Amino acid sequence: MAVICNRGNQHHAYPQIAQPRSHHPLLRDHPAARLRAASTNPPPLPHLRRHPRRRRPRRPHYPLSHRSANLCVRSRATQNHPQQVHPRRPPNPLAKASTYNNFYEYGTDKSDPSHEAYRLQTRPWPIQITGMVKKPQTINIDDLIHYRPLESRVYRHRCVEAWSMIIPWDGYSLSEFINFCQPLPSAKYVQFFSYNNKKVMPDEPGYDWPYREGLRMDEAMNPLTLLTFGCYGQVLPNQNGAPVRVIVPWKYGYKSAKAIVRFHFTDKEPATTWNVADGREYGFYSNVNPNYDNARWSQAHERRLDSSTFPRNIPTQMFNGYGDQVASLYAGMDLKKFY
Numbered sequence: 001m002a003v004i005c006n007r008g009n010q011h012h013a014y015p016q017i018a019q020p021r022s023h024h025p026l027l028r029d030h031p032a033a034r035l036r037a038a039s040t041n042p043p044p045l046p047h048l049r050r051h052p053r054r055r056r057p058r059r060p061h062y063p064l065s066h067r068s069a070n071l072c073v074r075s076r077a078t079q080n081h082p083q084q085v086h087p088r089r090p091p092n093p094l095a096k097a098s099t100y101n102n103f104y105e106y107g108t109d110k111s112d113p114s115h116e117a118y119r120l121q122t123r124p125w126p127i128q129i130t131g132m133v134k135k136p137q138t139i140n141i142d143d144l145i146h147y148r149p150l151e152s153r154v155y156r157h158r159c160v161e162a163w164s165m166i167i168p169w170d171g172y173s174l175s176e177f178i179n180f181c182q183p184l185p186s187a188k189y190v191q192f193f194s195y196n197n198k199k200v201m202p203d204e205p206g207y208d209w210p211y212r213e214g215l216r217m218d219e220a221m222n223p224l225t226l227l228t229f230g231c232y233g234q235v236l237p238n239q240n241g242a243p244v245r246v247i248v249p250w251k252y253g254y255k256s257a258k259a260i261v262r263f264h265f266t267d268k269e270p271a272t273t274w275n276v277a278d279g280r281e282y283g284f285y286s287n288v289n290p291n292y293d294n295a296r297w298s299q300a301h302e303r304r305l306d307s308s309t310f311p312r313n314i315p316t317q318m319f320n321g322y323g324d325q326v327a328s329l330y331a332g333m334d335l336k337k338f339y
């Protein structure tokens with residue numbers, strides 16, 4: 001069980017991280033941002049208002065998919081790595097991505113998380129940085145969100161169960177945060193611990209909670225690995241891992257731990273929930289690999305879940321199509337042994 005420090009008022013005492021200004025829509029929409037705006041700029045009392053309020057021109061209303069499409073093309077990372085974007089397919093509607101989920105703390109049915117996760121309180125949300133770092137510390141989620149400007153990145157999202165989606169995520173590279181953590185040179189891995197609280201999470205029995213995942217340090221530092229706070233330009237829905245998760249687009253979805261409360265730096269390959277549950281099926285690396293089947297099903301194809309009525313069956317790509325950016329991380333490794 002991850003030790004979460006007293007979730008009371010302590011977050012005021014956490015060290016402040018420098019916060020550059022961001023015009024990312026997620027920050028504008030964020031409740032914390034709204035609160036801040038409200039507290040620093042209280043509306044003038046009507047009798048003190050000198051000028052009549054100016055009318056703002058009405059903005060045209062775009063459906064969500066249109067707005068998302070606008071967001072995704074602006075990402076710096078996307079420009080540098082065109083493979084990140086699926087050129088022809090629009091992202092899935094948010095409705096699909098937020099009702100068909102894996103979040104076993106809320107149950108095993110795909111619809112369980114969207115029905116149950118509203119119970120989770122995502123503020124205050126202290127996050128621990130522990131293990132082999134220069135200075136173990138606890139920070140709060142709003143400082144973390146504002147630490148770097150957010151980017152929107154459209155990634156393929158491939159589950160080990162052979163379904164996939166395309167989702168525009170919002171966040172910044174995990175490497176930025178790891179640099180802030182100042183890991184010691186001896187730290188070779190980073191482990192993620194998800195929040196766990198039986199009062200709000202029914203918990204599927206038979207697993208060793210809290211949910212844990214981990215990456216080798218060079219994988220975690222790869223610019224594609226995203227520390228994620230939103231999707232579709234909005235704050236992450238609870239069922240998608242609010243308030244913070246990681247996204248590792250060249251690996252099966254289970255590497256992308258949700259609702260993270262602790263980052264632990266270590267020199268040993270860390271235990272991970274699915275590997276502990278069944279090491280034969282779920283390896284530590286879990287790179288998307290159409291040539292290496294799961295013990296129970298083929299990984300050669302995937303069911304692409306999008307807005308179409310009938311999901312298409314499409315061939316799965318090595319490293320989920322991100323080979324140009326990540327294949328070198330595994331040079332010389334037997335990917336059937338290190339699955």
Ligand code: MTE
Binds near residue numbers: 195257258
């Ligand atoms: N994180 C936690 N804490 N608990 C989980 O059960 N499931 C994983 C991953 N992260 C899981 C988790 C799996 S199996 C997948 S495929 C993805 O989350 C699903 O992410 P999504 O629901 O946003 O599509």
